[in-house]
Amino acid sequence: MATKTPKVQAPVLEGANDVRLKGGRWWGKVGWKHVLAVFIIAYAIFPLLYVLSASLSPGGTLTGSARLFSEISLVNYSELMDGRFPKWMLNSLVVSSASAIGTVVMGAAAAYAFSRFRFSGRRGGLTALLIIQMFPQMLAFVAIFLLLLTLGDVFPQLGIGSHLALIAVYLGGALGANTFLMYGFFNTIPRDLDEAAKIDGATHAQIFWGMIMRLVTPILAVVGLLSFVSTYGEFILARIVLNRPDTYTLAVGLYVWASDERNAPWSLFAAGAVIAAIPIIALFIYLQKYIVAGLTAGSVKG
């Protein structure tokens, strides 16, 4: 199936275009894409409708019956707000935002180093970082627990039960695939820009913070989003670090609800999952303009 790229590949603003396509040509070039989008959305959303339906029904099971939207009531949502759920939401936002920012900053710094400097172990280092992250995390829980116990004796804020400790654990994974993603993007920024700045007297730090970071905002936004989402849904490690229900993140709280063998509060769980998805969607919508901005012709040509 032919993929279409428009003849003029210099996007300036979304949708704005000198050529207004009409009628048959519109359908041929663009219209079918809308139809396709509807199908894809249906595919993406369908299981989530289930969750939505379960969240709107007052009692019962998650997937016990095949009927969708048999009852509509908002009682689950109000019940959610009465409990610990808002606190969990706050915890999640704090932990995930901090992890995302830390990952982006440290990852970008590392990507800059790999991209701009030549030092021994550069090529091997990048590969090593990727491979280290492939270690099966399944058994990490024993080691992490003991590590946090030891650290917690020295720095209480980094011990069991603290959000800072959890953020630190997540930052352990900052240098990895995300760094590589940024490295690739950094490589597309021509060195001429660096050279020009240096001739003007800028230091490497000034080049990094002042110039490069502004040019790579799309990839920073992507990595920020990816990091946010992965820590947001992570519950295996969070479950070990956070031992009190007040400190749980959303992922841990929902998991605890779902893991009750006999009386899992499925309706509450579904409602919680629906609300939990909102920040991610909101974040994505906000970051979209950075992700798709692309390099303008001006900055590329220097």
Add this chain to the structure above:
Amino acid sequence: MSVTTEAPKRVEEPRLSHARDISRPGFIVKLILMALINALGLYGILAAWAQDSMGVVAFLVVALIAANWVYFSKRAVPAKYLYPGLVFLAVYQLYVMGNTAFVAFTNYGDGHNSTKAAAIEQILKTSDRRIDGSSTYPVAVVGQGADLGFAVVRDGEVQLGTMDEPLAPVAGEVDGDRVAAVEGWEILSIAEIQQQQNEVLGLRVSLSEEPADGWLRTDNGSLAYVARSTLSYDEAADTFTNDEGKVFSADPDRGLFAAEDGEELVPGWRVLVGFENFAKMFTDSRLSGPFFQILVWTFAFAILSVATTFALGLFIAVIFNDPLVKGRRFYRAMFILPYAFPGFLAALVWKGMLNKEFGIINETLLGGADINWLGDGNLAKLAILGVNLWLGFPYMFLITTGALQSIPGELHEAGVMDGAGPWRRFRSITFPLLLVSVAPLLIASFAFNFNNFSLIYMLTGGGPNFPGAPVVIGETDILISMVYAVAFESGVKQYGLASALSILIFVMVGAISWLGFRQTRKLEEIL
């Protein structure tokens, strides 16, 4: 792109390197940050020293010295950027890997949970048990100076004993079956008992000169019972002996006390077992039998997952990269919805939807079909791939969208000017460039799916199990879930074995990925 020489070298060398030029504002910031870090580090060293936590001390010392050198030295420029990330990596990843590697050489698991000293203490504790049918006495814990004793009413009179002296009558007052007062001794209050609770709990007052009669002990400070120990510990010989004279000697290779006839004492302790755990993968027939089959499926699953999610994600990204399509922002937000929900939720929901009788896929979408999605071997594999596709395509969509932005527009223009059609442009310009920047991520995604334990576990639990197999594994089990089943679900948790098998898996997937990276580097060089 031009190739640069050593980046920090300049045409003229300023007199003072920016690393130490105090007049620049950036330097002040750096100074403050470094001061904070040094303060924290020193505090940590002192605190760890006080806790006798030498590992932490050593690490902090090395890290602090390295930090100061990196940030104040003129050289080591790349290190300045890499250092914080590497510190976190070292502490939270490398240390964890090292710990797992260490555990792999031990027999840590059920029955070998702690140290030898703890095991001995526990055995002594549980062997000190009540003599069946003996009496219980309401007891008063009494103290005289630093000594502790028990006072009970026995044979109608007050009797008192201490650790060194067996029970003997003393003068005192009786109140029913309780002791009201004892001459020369003070009856302790509950609070006082709690303050010395370890001594009170450890106090044993012999009933008489005959040790076989047992001793009095109390667990709660108000009721005493007669007990005796069924095992005695000989420290010099490192053995336990029971009433009948059976001797249990310490077996340092297995971490237990065992007698000659094979009877073992519980609990044992953790010992190093060398390469035993690693060898089990090959020597234990329960593991090596299905191993090959599971290996093949693991590779197939990982490769197909990456291929399908990448294909769909790329397809959608390219199609919707078109600025003529209005409402792209909305569409994109909708497309990534599967990514916005926690993975285990998706697995649970899909599991319900694929239910043979009640699931909505069979009942509604396929009009009452009876397809056994999760019960048939091949269909279950298809179901796993399908669910993984649903879960994974948004991620691929995101990264390919981001990567597509980085392809310079003029390359496309050049292609158009050369008369290349859209498909040709895609195949020869877009796709190769995309692959170069995205290939290592595909490899990382391969590795992630290779170890994608949670999806398999939550969706099929390993899938339709092989009937009659000696280990409970099934057709959709991947290596890591097999490890989990073997190490944890066969009744006795074996962390040591699980660690060793995880390391073997890591070596395998790491080697393959490394080869893959070398290939993509060659690709990079060609372009």
Add this chain to the structure above:
Amino acid sequence: MRRSILLATTAGLALTLAACGGDATTDETTSAAPEETGTSAPAAAGTLTVWVDETRIDAFNNLSEEFVAETGVSLDVVQKPSGDIRPDFVAQAPTGEGPDLVVGAHDWVGEFVANGVVQPVELGDKMGDFTEAAVNGFMYDGQLYGVPYSIENIALVRNNALATETPATFDELIAAKPAEAEYPILIQQGDAGDAYHLYPIQTSFGAPVFNTDDTGSYTSEIGMGGDAGAAFANYLVTMADAGAVNASIGGDQAKQAFLDGKSPYIITGPWWTGDFVDAGLDISVLPVPSAGGEPSAPFVGVQGIYLSSQSENALLANQFLDWVATPDVQFKLYEFAGRTPAMTEAADQVDDEILAGFGEAGAQGLPMPAIPEMGSVWSFWGQTQINIINGDVDDPAAAWNTMIENIEAAF
């Protein structure tokens, strides 16, 4: 280089001194665990840490209020996810970070003792005040390792709108399926099987999972082999053909189907009867009819409180356990948790028809085995049953024997 480093270290030292001046700060999180040592206050004081899972958190929060009112000792009730509470306790107790007490089911005792993380509890003469099943559940190697507080078991729950009389044998029950019902009975399975819910039927064939010796405790000899086991294995096929068991019907589906009135009977426990009553169903609880001639005997699950062997407050903890072992507190726990108390005197005071029905159904029941060998049984057991139910095996009796061989090989 030296000058700046000197500068930085001086600044650092200054800050360090400032930091050391104050004490180490507490967590940034809301509630840090309070200190556990006893104080020198006149009344008994101190705190005990108790781990409970989410099904018991309310009951124990209420209980802690009563305890602190009576004795001044507070309970720090920590909620842990039910799947984690066991492995976490075993992993954390040796490090000293574990709780003083753990609330859970009796069949954990084997694992806990094997790992040396619990210590025996001495109740003295009070042991006789408990139901025999309750005490036996927590006994291991001749010693009591916890204080039981409630017992539960599964039974036959009948929707009186769809059926009013229950026959004496299982065959008749299946045959008496009303026309409007889709299933004669609902017995949850799931794709990994559920041997627990099939156990009453299995025992009615005389095939208990392990044989017991004369004291009533389990030996490590499998009792579900031989002819009895083969008969049960073959009966599974009959049940599957009649629609009584189905791998597609897991817990969720069974509960929903019963609520929707698709079957007059369901085998389940007291955890769902509350939901059924709330949904407006009129239910009765009865023993499961026998399928093989012997009385049906479900597993009895005993809930109780374990004492950690690493507890630094063993004295206080034992006082708490003593307090729980009184009829008043056992009855209170019934009021909070809704399960039959383990102490006979308290159980007699309970006036609840539904719980009485469960009690009758479980009268012949034995506690789930807590011996270490039991851990090797579950997965093979459920899996083989599902294979037979699905029709994946030609000879159920032979598959059953293979299962027993595999289990014994795993010991």
